[in-house]
Amino acid sequence: MTAAQKETRGFQTEAKQLLHLMIHSLYSNREIFLRELVSNASDAADKLRFAALKDDSLFEGDSELKIRVEFDKDAKTVTISDNGIGMSRDEVVEHLGTIAKSGTAAFLQNLTGDEKKDSHLIGQFGVGFYSAFIVADKVEVFTRRAGASAEEGVHWECDGEAEYSVETVAKADRGTSIVLHLKDDQTEFADGWRLRSIVKKYSDHISIPVVMEKEQPMPEEGDDSEPPAPEDEVINTATALWTRSRSEVTDEEYTEFYKHISHDFAEPLKWSHNRVEGKLDYTSLLYLPSKAPFDMYNRDGSRGVKLYVQRTFIMDDAEQFLPMYLRFVKGVVDSADLSLNVSREILQKDPNIDAMRSALTKRVLDMLEKMAKKEPEDYAKFWAEFGQVLKEGPAEDFSNKEKIAKLLRFATTQTDSDAQDQSLVDYVERMKEGQDKIYYVAAENFNTAKNSPHLEVFRKKGIEVLILSDRVDEWLMGNMMDFDSKQFQDVAKGALDLGDLDTEEEKKAQEESEKEMASLIERAKEALKDDVADVRITHRLTDSPACLAVGEHDMGAQMRRLMEQAGQALPESKPNLELNPDHPLVKKLDMEPDEDRFGELIKILFDQANLAEGGTLADPATYVQRLNKLLLELSN
Numbered sequence: 001m002t003a004a005q006k007e008t009r010g011f012q013t014e015a016k017q018l019l020h021l022m023i024h025s026l027y028s029n030r031e032i033f034l035r036e037l038v039s040n041a042s043d044a045a046d047k048l049r050f051a052a053l054k055d056d057s058l059f060e061g062d063s064e065l066k067i068r069v070e071f072d073k074d075a076k077t078v079t080i081s082d083n084g085i086g087m088s089r090d091e092v093v094e095h096l097g098t099i100a101k102s103g104t105a106a107f108l109q110n111l112t113g114d115e116k117k118d119s120h121l122i123g124q125f126g127v128g129f130y131s132a133f134i135v136a137d138k139v140e141v142f143t144r145r146a147g148a149s150a151e152e153g154v155h156w157e158c159d160g161e162a163e164y165s166v167e168t169v170a171k172a173d174r175g176t177s178i179v180l181h182l183k184d185d186q187t188e189f190a191d192g193w194r195l196r197s198i199v200k201k202y203s204d205h206i207s208i209p210v211v212m213e214k215e216q217p218m219p220e221e222g223d224d225s226e227p228p229a230p231e232d233e234v235i236n237t238a239t240a241l242w243t244r245s246r247s248e249v250t251d252e253e254y255t256e257f258y259k260h261i262s263h264d265f266a267e268p269l270k271w272s273h274n275r276v277e278g279k280l281d282y283t284s285l286l287y288l289p290s291k292a293p294f295d296m297y298n299r300d301g302s303r304g305v306k307l308y309v310q311r312t313f314i315m316d317d318a319e320q321f322l323p324m325y326l327r328f329v330k331g332v333v334d335s336a337d338l339s340l341n342v343s344r345e346i347l348q349k350d351p352n353i354d355a356m357r358s359a360l361t362k363r364v365l366d367m368l369e370k371m372a373k374k375e376p377e378d379y380a381k382f383w384a385e386f387g388q389v390l391k392e393g394p395a396e397d398f399s400n401k402e403k404i405a406k407l408l409r410f411a412t413t414q415t416d417s418d419a420q421d422q423s424l425v426d427y428v429e430r431m432k433e434g435q436d437k438i439y440y441v442a443a444e445n446f447n448t449a450k451n452s453p454h455l456e457v458f459r460k461k462g463i464e465v466l467i468l469s470d471r472v473d474e475w476l477m478g479n480m481m482d483f484d485s486k487q488f489q490d491v492a493k494g495a496l497d498l499g500d501l502d503t504e505e506e507k508k509a510q511e512e513s514e515k516e517m518a519s520l521i522e523r524a525k526e527a528l529k530d531d532v533a534d535v536r537i538t539h540r541l542t543d544s545p546a547c548l549a550v551g552e553h554d555m556g557a558q559m560r561r562l563m564e565q566a567g568q569a570l571p572e573s574k575p576n577l578e579l580n581p582d583h584p585l586v587k588k589l590d591m592e593p594d595e596d597r598f599g600e601l602i603k604i605l606f607d608q609a610n611l612a613e614g615g616t617l618a619d620p621a622t623y624v625q626r627l628n629k630l631l632l633e634l635s636n
């Protein structure tokens with residue numbers, strides 16, 4: 001088959017579902033199709049300008065980049081054309097033949113069937129080009145890659161069903177034209193005023209001109225003179241938005257610009273627009289999105305900062321300008337100092353980039369700090385979406401550890417709710433007299449952590465404990481060490497030492513019960529010698545008979561579980577069993593004369609302590625047998 005032949009191809013199976021969903025969920029906001037297509041055209045112009053830095057023959061003698069919007073009322077079409085980079089046949093197939101990107105299947109599973117909620121999700125997913133099908137029942141693309149010969153044009157056509165066709169055609173001018181054949185009930189878009197107002201509304205900030213033919217006044221009746229020759233007019237402001245001064249840009253313009261650069265349908269939560277002059281000269285416009293993208297936890301996914309040098313687009317995903325834990329930030333950095341030939345490799349080595357990265361990082365952290373203080377409701381929204389990513393910060397960015405720590409939010413025993421809304425500053429303010437540590441409990445989920453037996457004494461004494469149940473939490477704590485000079489302490493690690501929080505009487509009573517229980521401890525050690533490192537009396541329990549504690553310097557139980565799940569081989573480590581001397585079961589155990597029966601009972605307590613903290617039993621069947629034996633005795 002020669003390339004010129006028309007070829008019909010099918011979309012992947014998910015594509016039809018996605019298209020259908022998109023058309024329905026975005027129907028109430030149909031006009032955004034134009035924003036998406038103008039946005040793509042502007043990106044294509046940026047890409048050509050960048051490629052032409054190395055090879056200006058790509059301009060083919062025409063370096064005046066622009067976007068044209070046309071319509072034909074009779075043919076019921078709207079056409080968006082650009083003289084940007086264009087696409088080769090392979091690129092057309094690659095970019096327009098794959099609606100579904102990686103992660104689509106997972107994305108589709110998240111859909112609820114509730115259109116309102118789903119429309120939000122589809123926005124996060126990014127529909128771009130395919131939004132054309134909201135208003136069109138057939139879309140044609142004519143395109144030619146800059147630098148390719150006039151015979152290497154491509155014609156793509158699709159009626160929004162399961163298939164599309166591609167064919168090689170002649171195209172004299174480079175760039176892309178997209179022809180929308182409007183659905184019968186969407187012909188309102190084949191109208192000059194309507195199209196003008198949509199471009200003004202959504203795409204005013206596009207930095208290259210968007211042109212349309214001037215509307216001609218209707219000829220007066222009886223006027224037979226020749227109509228004037230068609231004339232073009234530019235309908236957008238056509239200056240890069242970030243180069244304008246803050247006072248000149250409206251919130252609506254900032255919002256639309258965000259949607260253009262981020263491909264997000266939702267509004268941004270906050271932004272910060274700054275011009276820096278001095279040793280380094282650059283402008284930054286950074287946005288915090290209001291919703292996390294569907295692939296946020298993919299650390300290899302794309303990042304949000306676009307680099308421009310003196311208003312010329314250089315690259316997307318300029319990861320050098322912000323650390324990984326701020327990968328959700330979107331925006332633009334425009335440098336006046338960098339060379340237009342800058343590459344990722346050069347950026348990595350340039351010490352000026354490090355300075356910019358620190359300044360931009362600080363800018364984002366300051367924006368968050370301000371929001372946390374002044375708009376706590378917005379901050380709560382931010383935290384719900386991006387808190388888990390921010391928790392990666394202290395490990396990655398040592399120099400800003402304290403600043404990030406102030407931005408963290410936790411669930412704590414103060415509220416006992418799973419909402420992560422308490423700051424470390426609040427915690428420290430509420431610390432009891434004599435308390436010198438910040439206590440936390442970590443488990444696989446909120447309820448296991450909240451109901452951990454380790455919390456009993458803390459609840460009794462009214463000492464607040466952070467309740468950690470996100471996967472990243474153990475990692476976070478491992479890197480935090482302290483806050484405001486107060487150490488973090490896992491309540492399940494080491495022997496409990498509440499220091500000044502215990503009264504003299506309590507300490508005395510504890511010593512006494514330890515003496516009284518000495519023989520019980522010896523017997524338990526013997527019975528459990530293969531399973532535990534030590535058995536001891538504890539005062540951290542009020543309601544439970546027993547709990548497990550790992551050594552002070554050992555890995556926390558939750559961290560161990562996570563590492564094991566990740567397939568890491570870990571050296572074996574045995575926990576300590578702690579017994580509550582005041583619990584009736586423990587007292588009864590102490591009186592048990594039969595050593596075999598003692599052994600059975602203490603093993604049940606040991607297994608239960610493991611279960612209570614969310615652990616799994618090495619030999620669950622034996623545990624069940626032991627328990628059943630006990631139950632039988634009860635019913636006798």
Ligand SMILES: Nc1ncnc2c1ncn2[C@@H]1O[C@H](COP(=O)(O)OP(=O)(O)OP(=O)(O)O)[C@@H](O)[C@H]1O
Nearest residue numbers: 040041044086087095096126127128129130176263
């Ligand atoms: N006018 C155009 N000129 C050149 N290439 C284009 C044009 N329109 C689309 N493309 C190519 O098709 C790709 C897919 O476009 P589409 O709008 O679906 O997604 P996107 O812009 O990459 O991102 P998103 O899906 O988040 O909007 C683009 O990345 C680009 O490579």
